[in-house]
Amino acid sequence: MSTEPAPGAVGAPRPRIEGRLKVTGAAHYAADVPVPDLTHGWMVTATVSRGRIRDIDASAALGMPGVLGVLDHRNAPRLNPEAGNYFGPDGSLQLLQDDVIPYAGRPVALVVAETPEQARAAAGALRVTYDIEAHDLDISPERPAARPASTAFGPEADTGDLTAELAASVVVVEERYRTPEESHCALEPHAATVWWDEDHLYAVDANQGAFSVSEVLAALWSIDRERVHVRAEHVGGGFGGKGPCGPHVILASMAARRFGRPVRIAMTRAQVFETTSSRPPTDQSLTIGAAADGRLRAIHHRAAYALSPLAEYIEGCTEQAKILYAVPAIRTQLTAVPLDILPPASMRGPGATPGSFALESAMDEVAERLDMDPLELRLRNQPVAAPVSGRPFSTRRLVSCLREGARRFGWAARDRRPRSRREGRLLIGTGMAVTSFSAGVFPSTAAITAQTDGTFTVSVGASDIGTGARTALTAVAADSLGVGTERILLRIGDSDLGMAWGAGGSRGTTSWSFAITEAARKLRESPGDPARPVTATVDTTTMIDFQPDRERQTYSAVFAEVAVDPATGEVRVRRLLGMFAVGRVINPLLARSQVVGGMIMGLSMALHEESLRDPLTGRQANGDFAGYHIAAHADVPDVEADFVPDYEPQDPSGFNGLGEIGTAGTAAAIANAVWHATGTRQRTLPIRLDRVV
Template structure:
């Protein structure tokens, strides 16, 4: 029996539409599409972090069987140097344009051959020599090149007098927290199958937004966007690592232009680590002052992150300090440190994930010093309006998450003193954390056709990176049209379907659903017309109000129980529970799947993940799944996740955002639980054995 209280398809727990295609191998990914006359490209990457290419000797490679040629900076097609994205020109995409090596892993050549094996052999036979220059990967907040980060995502907070409030505080926590460089580690490596035809470029590519990739590729080639056709029908995970126009499609388009054949470029796992993107390391100072009764007087959050001089980037660690708590003074200072590092990109709750690790650890430390329950401390400091903006909140169901999570977890019986629970040799601890993540909507287009047979075809340039976007959008369209889902056919993952936001920033579903809902409304007005097919197309660009009117966020409360073996330092997560407020839930089955995945990523961040670089070369020494540990099945307990009833009033359907909120907050909950078990604070991630002992 269904317990679904929504009258329509939205709210019903339906499995992924394309699930059978995936498990039977029918679904084609970017490296799977059959293509006649296909050639294969293999990347060669720089083993140094800074310098210049002295020479590339391709003589051996060019004589090898099946080799069509080698592309490098001397013979590659020229790209438009002004091509970029949101922040302006992006040098990370200017591949094979000059002899400069700006980071280890920079592609320096592409060997092209009849088979992948021949291309790999040719790549291995290239002799590349370098003039090595000293590199700088010495990341810290005090780095001499540290500078204020871009405020393009919003101004810094500077309310009240932080120093005066800290002086007047009964307790002050003033601590430093660090998170390492991390990699996205999507299961499907970056891959593209690319071909040119009649001055137009076509690609099946692994990305998180086909339209934006098409826009960037068009800019790189200085051709009209209409001449670029990107398909990304099935994508094996992204987490931000496939948000950009990736090296696979840039190099594939260059090789295809050069050799006049379709070219497939598939990155190896090691190349995904070294040549795509990572989450930058962070080094964060947090100062919090509170009265003896737990009222917060001051929050000062000063995080630094690393970036590459090739491209501007914001790891927005400071957003939660402006949202989560009321305090008389709140100050944020986000700092960027340019280094000779792989250009970073958004990863799994960008900013919020490392930022809330620091903030929510520090809040736990305040509770410890005041001897107040950390859940109670949070409840005492809930703001009624945006603590910095002064704007009213849109739906803010954080207290419901806290109370319901605490009830289900059994928090009330917790003895808050550390190191008080043992089971045999193991120390047991529990901890919790909260977080928020910004939500909203971006312009998209959608078309709906009422077909002659009574069915409906919905076209939207959405992207399904494994989340179930197809399935939820089918439900949204069915309800908007007032028909059953069996009458709705959905087309996504194609730049020819029109302008659309990508699968990112937890804003895909709201953005696409808004366009679909408006297109359905328009179509229904025309349905009196007996002539079929009838199509309605909507572009939401002018329908979106960007004036800040309300604080619009999603929220979570995460609770963790850990065991710590004091003789080995091993931490195991025994229970993990998350309560989430994400607006109206479209599909509880898929929503739960997403936040559980996010929480496991947070667990993985807390205990395992870390890019390790050799200081001599700057190369990552653990850039594969043997060396870069992600949580495996044996690391993951039974994860519980659920949603509090919520409805976002700024969205016509009550939707808000889902995805990143699953990850952010989890690492702090686990670190706080490790403190409770051991009495020792873990301010550096990951919580490795040697840091526990």
């Protein structure tokens, strides 16, 4: 073991280790790993939202050049119906198992051919007919099908006397906010290359967690997890959409089994829209009561979100109401509305992003009614302990984010009256919002081998979906071993590396770093013969306190400036500034890049994104980049993001998570700025031209 001083790789701004591989094309993604004897699958998807398959006529397709065959519910391999997720069996995984159509876009067949072009052409020749049933897309929480959401992640809040506190309030804001269904837009569409060797299943797949995908595949095929080998070395973005085991990898595994050759499925953009997952639409109501001095007396946050009857899911819109403010009465009610839509799942700060739009817009309305600076309103309501759980905060640097953000943004000079700034015909406004997101650690394994040449092989089932996790974990490993990063060889992105949490829930890097740090500690304590490699392995499952006595969260304060053209309704964001408290920052360069990306996603949500469904067919009418708008370069202004000094005492290295917090908060800050510019509240996203004029 080296005795040289710790070089301090953590905290240094370093570019991505694999950056050169990526820009030179040497980095292989799931759709471009070279595999001999490869075949190509093309998905055929349901064009109706509910019903049954009457018939699939494959005769023309089967006669086309290069076609190996067609899989559908009549001839596909049977899968284990009990396979599922955290909540239990998940019907969205049961592809080609029956004739039921639960949503438009459900894969109904897979055509396999020698080339992707042949498979695509034959897929176009497949004749699928349906018995159509009436579908239901109406998300209103008054629906008979609406039911309380699962409380598997924690109970609803019901503290204090809500009625009495509202009655005693001088100002009561009661408003309804809506956010649309949204689609995933990662740069790399979902893809997998899959083959069987004897009874082992191999998949190179674009996902956020190779281990969890291997678990799902093992369950679907009823085989030992050790026989499933999933790799995801380079992934072009995930944002939640590559968290679940995707339909492409399941279908490719079925076809590879049937035809005895490797099968690749590389989705088109339109297939990503209709077959992967989405952010559910939400319909939220906020009632906030406040005293004349701005002290909050009550928050009642009700949120309904859509889900599919196939799969349980929680869009935790009401979580921040339990954390952000000192309030004597807090009540949350989360409602799930099962609809005939693509099963929603996590997207870009699930829960917190739509939830903070509603809560932080309503807070701005409280400030307006009190004629108080909205930043001052936040400062007056800072809790000393978590208002619902009563637990003290582990670290809470939200006030630092607010004060430093306000200073850099020039907030103090703001005239808070709406429509008080003009430039020619443009109305100029500024707005702000704060957010929190829960942080923590999930179980992971890690192994470190001290090689005889002085290098260290560090193996952890981490995923680098573009965040820079590989670079960050190399720095963590170097510091925890007390050596330079050039002596670390990091292996990630492979289910054979053992159980690990995925890149999601703001818990990837903390979970993997914890395992690496513990493995390094164990290695340093191992007696070693320097002439032989020594390996230390850990599994952090039993080291994690899942009921910590302190509330562990990340925080941000976001400031926005907009220019609104009242003649056209065009909203342009001119400036965005985010200050973040995320524990100790591992790599400021990559961390900044990540939260800037998150803020741009928030901008995109505020102004552009919405999945529009044709009420007649239930199909998404804008399911590609021609119709589904996301922020492009010209929409993105000067974005500034920085971190306040912070250290998480519950983490051995002080880390706290850096994912969802980047996105949440931005939409409310922009909506509040649009109000300040125009004097009109925008309670429905996106803030389209027709909603402004």
